[in-house]
Amino acid sequence: MPSITPVPTRGRARKLAAASAVLTTALLAPAPVASARAPGRIVFVSERDGNSELYSMPSDGTSLTRLTSTPQTEIDPALSPDGSRIAFTRITDGNADLYVMDVDGGNVRPLAAHTGSDRYPTWSPDGSRIAFRSNRSKSFEIYSVRLDGTGLQRLTDNEGFDSDPFWARDGRIVFVSDRSGTRDIWAMGPDGRNQTLIARAPGGGQLRFPAESPDDSQIAFAQLKPTGGYEMDLMGADGTGATQLAASPISATDDDSSSDIAAKSYCL
Ligand SMILES: [Ca+2]
Numbered sequence: 001m002p003s004i005t006p007v008p009t010r011g012r013a014r015k016l017a018a019a020s021a022v023l024t025t026a027l028l029a030p031a032p033v034a035s036a037r038a039p040g041r042i043v044f045v046s047e048r049d050g051n052s053e054l055y056s057m058p059s060d061g062t063s064l065t066r067l068t069s070t071p072q073t074e075i076d077p078a079l080s081p082d083g084s085r086i087a088f089t090r091i092t093d094g095n096a097d098l099y100v101m102d103v104d105g106g107n108v109r110p111l112a113a114h115t116g117s118d119r120y121p122t123w124s125p126d127g128s129r130i131a132f133r134s135n136r137s138k139s140f141e142i143y144s145v146r147l148d149g150t151g152l153q154r155l156t157d158n159e160g161f162d163s164d165p166f167w168a169r170d171g172r173i174v175f176v177s178d179r180s181g182t183r184d185i186w187a188m189g190p191d192g193r194n195q196t197l198i199a200r201a202p203g204g205g206q207l208r209f210p211a212e213s214p215d216d217s218q219i220a221f222a223q224l225k226p227t228g229g230y231e232m233d234l235m236g237a238d239g240t241g242a243t244q245l246a247a248s249p250i251s252a253t254d255d256d257s258s259s260d261i262a263a264k265s266y267c268l
């Protein structure tokens, strides 16, 4: 059982939902690792062809489509809510920028480019904006931008580490922040208002990559241990009832490495 400290913030009753989670890491390449999923289709990262590329396949695995073919590193795929587009990170000469392409890999266009580390795109429920994290200012913060790259907004503003946004279907953005001393799970409105601590990490550990279930009743997340291993956990959206879904002894590295852990989760 993971020792998550819940922070009571919301008392409304929530129904349970069956959930599964997938831990992914480029360290496991060339085996495909799921990174995003829409009904009937999985988009994922694999190094099977020499460097990191994006692929998609139907959920039954009967076919495979290679979406990128570049010498750069493509990671962090995120399907749009309507399944027509994919936002992703491309790392060129060590600089991570964001792009959007059609679901078949065509029509690639830039979304957010800066010398800072721009990563972890996540779509708004209506598909009109994408939130991401960047250290283009003094520290890692969460931003959102329109699909054409205009209308950039900074949603967090503090000295700490804010990253790993997940835009939930109820409009809130769930994310990670260490403003309270450890990397904990927070949530905020789509405009950055009402930033609220959801779950505090146990001593020495770090919580990363939260993802809320479609009915917003549960949050899956990665917990990185002080010993270097990690596990995938699931808890209620109010931070209560944390349970372990999967664990791995693989050591985690810094979040900007292409070989670091990327965890995403999906409700069945
Ligand atoms: Ca590539």
Ligand SMILES: [Ca+2]
Residues within 6 Å of the ligand: 095, 096, 097, 113, 114, 115, 116, 117, 118
């Ligand atoms: Ca960049």
